Amino acid sequence: MQAVRHVVCALSGGVDSAVAALLLRRRGYQVTGVFMKNWDSLDEHGVCTADKDCEDAYRVCQILDIPFHQVSYIKEYWNDVFSDFLNEYEKGRTPNPDIVCNKHIKFSCFFHYAVDNLGADAIATGHYARTSLEDEEVFQQKHIKRPEGLFRNRFEVRNAVKLLQAADSFKDQTFFLSQVSQDALRRTIFPLGGLTKEFVKKIAAENRLHHVLQKKESMGMCFIGKRNFEHFLLQYLQPRPGHFISIEDNKVLGTHKGWFLYTLGQRANIGGLREPWYVVEKDGVKGNVFVAPRRDHPALYRDLLRTSRVHWITEEPPAALVRDKMMECHFRFRHQMALVCCVLQGGRVPGQREDPAAGAVCLHTPEGPAQRWGGHREPQ
DSSP: OOOOOEEEEEOOSSHHHHHHHHHHHHTTOEEEEEEEEOSOGGGGTTOSOHHHHHHHHHHHHHHHTOOEEEEEOHHHHIIIIIHHHHHHHHTTOOOOHHHHHIIIIIIIIHHHIIIIISOOSEEEOOOSOEESOOHHHHHHGGGOOOOOGGGHHHHHHHHOOOEEOOSSTTTOOGGGGTTOOHHHHHTEEOTTTTOOHHHHHHHHHTTTOHHHHTSOOOOSOTTTTTSOHHHHHTTTSOOBOEEEEETTTOOEEEEESBGGGOOTTSEEOOTTOOSOEEEEEEETTTTEEEEEESTTOGGGEESEEEOSSOOOTTSSOOHHHHHHSEEEEEEOSSTTOOOEEEEEEEOOOTTSOOOTTTSOEEEEOOSSOOEEOOOOOOOO
16 A cells, blocks of 8 residues: 655745645645745844744644644845845845745745655645656656766756646746756645635635635835835945936936846836936946936837856756757746747857856847836836
């Protein structure tokens, strides 16, 4: 007789993870719920709702009659997620901490805790996503030894697990899972991948999970809460005053407290000006932010971008890209953005040979309108 499969489900205190745990129970698995505390709310005067979320997650476990565990990754989150967040802003880029959190915390720290400490056959989350494996195939990964050394890459390419979009295209969260490792993906179940958000709410309502159903959906970054984003960031980064300059005539339009506070494409709130202006370029040396009037200004659009080092879900680049040094695909640079056709071209990283597996790539849209970059800060 086959032993009951043990699945450890990450619980956030929200409706999605609660229903994910419920569905796993319905499939006959032994389910354990784990709440992760990633930010110390006491340091930020209780703005983050971690304690309340933990209580809600515990109540879910009581209703479902499953064990509950709480783990703290405050130190790991600070070192691997929040420090990266600050470093990226200081360099003038706009990071997405949800992507980094999934990579380092949920699908690394939590994954190893579930497998090594709780003896999980698989982990599960409430993300709206799917993989190319059925549940039983996920459980079998525990017993498949991955080769080391010379033959590993060929094995991985042939047996790589794919990350697939959710059935609910509006709620699809594969964007946030784009940095997850192949090792973790092989051992992960996404119970909500084939469901719509409305159906998930219906399941919650029918199964005494009203306390999570009534909660507002989490938006933005937990560690910021309802505070002013600029004020929050300037608590950690030194102000670097500069000017807003018109891209059209180089006229100074106003001042700001730091060029790194602005994302390409976002609206710049310039005091004294009624009409909207949008960020086009940033000069990190002089500290100036160049802006353009109107959302449809040509300076806001690009048909080419170059990335840094690429993370391949399958651990190896697609064969077509290796063979032809280019391939047609789709891309998005923010959550819920419509997928755009583009050509992916292998690039060169200074000091390295041209190698799509290790280096940078270029994306360009050969047909259709150029894309308006940036303008998005909140992860959801």
